[in-house]
Amino acid sequence: MIGSLASTPDRIAQMLADVDNGFARRRPSPEEWCVVEVVVHLSDVEPRYRARLKRIASEDTPQVPAIWPRPMSDPLPLLPEALASFRDERAKTVAFLSALVPEAWERPAHHATLGATTMRKQMQGLVAHDEDHLNQIVQTMELVGS
Template sequence: MPFAYFDRLTRRQQAIYLQSDAIATLPLRHPERLRHARWGELHGLYETARRRGEPPLITLWMRTARQKRVVAFRTYLRTLLHEVGHHVDYTLLRLGDSFHTQGFYQRESHLFHQLVTDGGTSMASIEEQMARMERTADDFAAAIKGVPDVVLSRRPDEKNWSAKEVVCHIRDTEESFMARFQAIMAMDEPRFLPVEPDRWAADRQYLRNDAAEALETFRTRRDESLKFLLGLPPDQWERGGIHATRGRMTIKDFVALIAWHDDNHLDQLERALKGQP
């Protein structure tokens, strides 16, 4: 079924939409050649053109999980594959435009799951991500243990958060993630409004919060999230909704996002404690 904005398109645009929407899978030519290293992950960064006429820049690099943390590769890989979807519309299908259709998001997910999993490891991957989620509260507690409030409240610069603000952020986003899980279970394909982390930090006066109390609230909310996920029947993991910027995301996708989010902000907190942005 076309998305709601389909009715606002011209007939020519609707024809293009339907052509793109009909392509929901993109099999890899030689999937057997891919190697899924347990500790070595591909990390990538997608940068739009800085000057008119320049192409976008994609930077890829490898690091093991035992070295200094960097942003998990899945987010950037999804971003890259999202752009590949537009490339398919313009180049492979030779369409005059490219729309975000259900088929568009399905082929993005199809490529993604071929690249990051094989036929027998999808649930193992989820288990690893949930293990990451279970460790997060303890990891944050260890990082801020014994640190005075003046250090927890110190921002490394004008733009980047203090360690205390990072703790408050994960507390509030955990509530947001749980609300999305509940919406997914209550409705078919709900649409999610984007969150505004910087506005939360200002409106909720993060710097006036107690970091230890914020972390305990996060721990309680995380336990609730894990209880929900552990009780979820296998056939419900593919239920999903439409994210404002990432497109369709299943519960499985959100778990991967949360695991990445935890790692990313733990790294940010540790940098903030050192006075590094």
């Protein structure tokens, strides 16, 4: 799982290598995110998710909150800046996870909306979150490119 998490910034960078900032700011519809907003969201969520993981690693069955998207800042950063921010935040998460002892993966917690969980389940959730947003980027690019 750590390898999957570590690879996400590079996967996004490869997907967006030929995308200019104008294209990256085009929304498929007024209520859907543009590519830059997806990357900003990933960067914004990462330190909050890492804080949750740190609590699970250090506290006995902590109550951990759900993490909801926050409103986007205005103006949005440029795509390279958004990606660099996500890359930096994800590197911190990967470093934290890489330092954990194997037993830490089974540490329990209670999630505000999901109920009983473990570090491993939270990590699986973060991998799934990445995959959802990677797919969202692909779909967004297809929709705004037509």
